[in-house]
Amino acid sequence: xxxxxxxxxxxxxxxxxxxxxxIKNLIGFVDGQTTNPSLIAKNPEIQRLIASGHKLSSREEKxxxxxxxxxxxxxxGDAGVSIEVFAxxxxxxxxxxxxxxxxxxxxxxxxxxxxxxxxxxRAAQMSVEKSIRVNMTLCFxxxxxxxxxxxxxxxxxxxxxxxxxxxxDDRGEDGMELVRNIKxxxxxxxxxxxxxxxxxxxxxxxxxxxxLSSELATVPGKVLEDWAAIGFPMPDRDFRYRxxxxxxxxxxxxxxxKLDLNLPWESFDLAxxxxxxxxxxxxxxxxxxxxxxx
Ligand code: G3P
Numbered sequence: 001x002x003x004x005x006x007x008x009x010x011x012x013x014x015x016x017x018x019x020x021x022x023i024k025n026l027i028g029f030v031d032g033q034t035t036n037p038s039l040i041a042k043n044p045e046i047q048r049l050i051a052s053g054h055k056l057s058s059r060e061e062k063x064x065x066x067x068x069x070x071x072x073x074x075x076x077g078d079a080g081v082s083i084e085v086f087a088x089x090x091x092x093x094x095x096x097x098x099x100x101x102x103x104x105x106x107x108x109x110x111x112x113x114x115x116x117x118x119x120x121x122r123a124a125q126m127s128v129e130k131s132i133r134v135n136m137t138l139c140f141x142x143x144x145x146x147x148x149x150x151x152x153x154x155x156x157x158x159x160x161x162x163x164x165x166x167x168x169d170d171r172g173e174d175g176m177e178l179v180r181n182i183k184x185x186x187x188x189x190x191x192x193x194x195x196x197x198x199x200x201x202x203x204x205x206x207x208x209x210x211x212l213s214s215e216l217a218t219v220p221g222k223v224l225e226d227w228a229a230i231g232f233p234m235p236d237r238d239f240r241y242r243x244x245x246x247x248x249x250x251x252x253x254x255x256x257x258k259l260d261l262n263l264p265w266e267s268f269d270l271a272x273x274x275x276x277x278x279x280x281x282x283x284x285x286x287x288x289x290x291x292x293x294x
Contacts, residue, residue, distance in 0.1 A: 015039035017071035032079025037286040073107040084113035093122035128155035135160035150265035164199035174243030174251035
């Protein structure tokens with residue numbers, strides 16, 4: 001069990017309550033959980049239903065999602081359980097908000113996940129006005145993180161922004177640099193947005209998230225098991241992260257941008273190819289659970 005608890009809160013990135021329990025027993029605690037449509041599609045119970053030929057309507061899928069987060073909710077600490085709205089590229093903010101309001105009522109410790117798009121930001125702005133906690137997902141640029149800050153200013157609750165490290169690495173850019181840059185940009189902010197390092201693929205990413213003092217990190221069960229297997233090392237003062245791809249080649253540095261957090265959120269360019277791609281993937285994974293059985 002982990003004795004030296006890191007300052008970075010540890011969330012399980014998954015969609016299976018049994019896995020969360022297993023990790024909790026392994027580490028001794030779990031601060032929170034993040035879910036998304038792809039992870040929910042992989043939930044063993046949903047997979048079993050599909051394999052047995054059971055047809056899931058979108059309503060049943062939502063009920064399953066609710067059951068899953070209700071099982072996870074009491075297992076985790078104060079970082080809560082993030083639940084993602086079902087949104088495609090044309091979903092309007094009002095529709096996301098309606099889903100978010102419902103999802104927020106499922107459990108007492110919910111965070112509603114919206115994408116870092118114009119409509120997602122609009123939904124987030126309306127949500128924080130209603131004291132709905134939000135986690136802004138599919139963040140791939142510092143400009144998106146600046147917009148998250150500006151759109152949710154005044155929120156009484158902490159807001160999460162989730163930079164996706166591994167997916168930037170996948171295309172040769174050093175995803176940990178994005179976490180570093182957002183942390184740097186928020187240094188002189190009011191502190192209402194917390195950085196949640198996401199799309200963590202290995203122990204080295206996790207240690208770097210600790211070293212950068214990311215407030216939170218969401219980590220697949222497998223990576224947490226790998227970390228446990230080597231005795232829960234922590235980065236020391238000499239820790240140096242080297243962003244390399246799977247062949248050991250150095251990843252491209254993402255340069256820091258000087259951005260003014262006091263500008264209106266709509267003034268930031270929110271477009272990012274990986275955000276669009278990520279939404280399409282979530283939609284496809286969600287629909288595959290319906291299609292295969294329809
Ligand atoms: O937390 C975000 C995560 O679920 C995405 O991870 O590995 O699909 O990029 P990945």
